[in-house]
Amino acid sequence: MKATTIALVVIISLVFVSTAFSVPPGKTLTFPDGKIGKVVFDGKKHKDAGVKCKDCHNGTIFPSMKDAKAVVGPPVLTMKDLNAGKYCGACHNGTTEINGKVVFKTKGTCKKCHIKE
Numbered sequence: 001m002k003a004t005t006i007a008l009v010v011i012i013s014l015v016f017v018s019t020a021f022s023v024p025p026g027k028t029l030t031f032p033d034g035k036i037g038k039v040v041f042d043g044k045k046h047k048d049a050g051v052k053c054k055d056c057h058n059g060t061i062f063p064s065m066k067d068a069k070a071v072v073g074p075p076v077l078t079m080k081d082l083n084a085g086k087y088c089g090a091c092h093n094g095t096t097e098i099n100g101k102v103v104f105k106t107k108g109t110c111k112k113c114h115i116k117e
């Protein structure tokens, strides 16, 4: 009985660990501390928009593909950094074009990223 319980706990935590932090297409990453609402990053939406893995995983915007595997949990991001063109703000700045379309900026479009529960 006790061993079964422990095994269950181990299996459940493994499932959580392997699903929580993967963001390739089909996966999402939730930034819990949005203050005005959490932010859900959707790997599929980005792939469908024509964003390549290396557009983000280039060691500048986000860790390289190799390094990304070692990262645990979502990075801590601030609007100050995003508005200064870092991380998500490297594209979400109202000037960067991907697939011939200008990516929406952070200013004035809060609700595109921040979801209220």
Ligand code: HEC
Pocket: 021, 022, 023, 024, 025, 029, 041, 043, 046, 047, 051, 052, 053, 054, 055, 056, 057, 062, 063, 068, 069, 070, 071, 073, 074, 075
């Ligand atoms: C629009 C930006 C963006 C794109 C495009 C993107 N990722 Fe990510 N990815 C992230 C962010 C943000 C994280 C979380 C922070 C980190 O690990 O650097 C992440 C994390 C990861 C991780 C580490 C999570 C884990 O399970 O350890 C892997 C692996 C990964 N991405 C694979 C991919 C692959 C494969 C593609 C292309 C098919 C891709 N990503 C495309 C932004 C992106």
Ligand code: HEC
Pocket: 039, 040, 041, 042, 045, 046, 049, 051, 055, 056, 061, 087, 088, 089, 090, 091, 092, 098, 101, 102, 103, 104, 112, 113
């Ligand atoms: C390499 C460029 C790039 C980076 C970096 C990037 N995005 Fe995006 N994102 C896009 C593109 C392109 C689209 C789809 C086109 C559009 O909606 O303007 C998109 C769409 C989205 C959408 C969908 C909005 C909707 O209407 O459904 C959200 C939410 C989003 N991004 C959040 C983020 C967050 C959060 C980050 C950082 C963790 C991030 N993005 C980083 C390029 C990027």
Ligand code: HEC
Pocket: 030, 031, 032, 033, 034, 035, 036, 039, 075, 076, 077, 078, 079, 080, 082, 088, 092, 105, 106, 107, 108, 109, 110, 111, 112, 113, 114
């Ligand atoms: C491209 C997506 C995106 C857009 C658009 C966006 N945010 Fe954010 N915001 C984020 C992410 C990602 C975080 C980090 C959350 C975390 O670390 O848990 C964040 C964090 C925050 C935080 C808490 C951290 C801090 O910097 O104070 C506030 C407040 C915030 N956003 C306000 C806003 C407001 C107001 C707008 C509109 C003017 C906005 N955001 C638009 C993605 C976005």
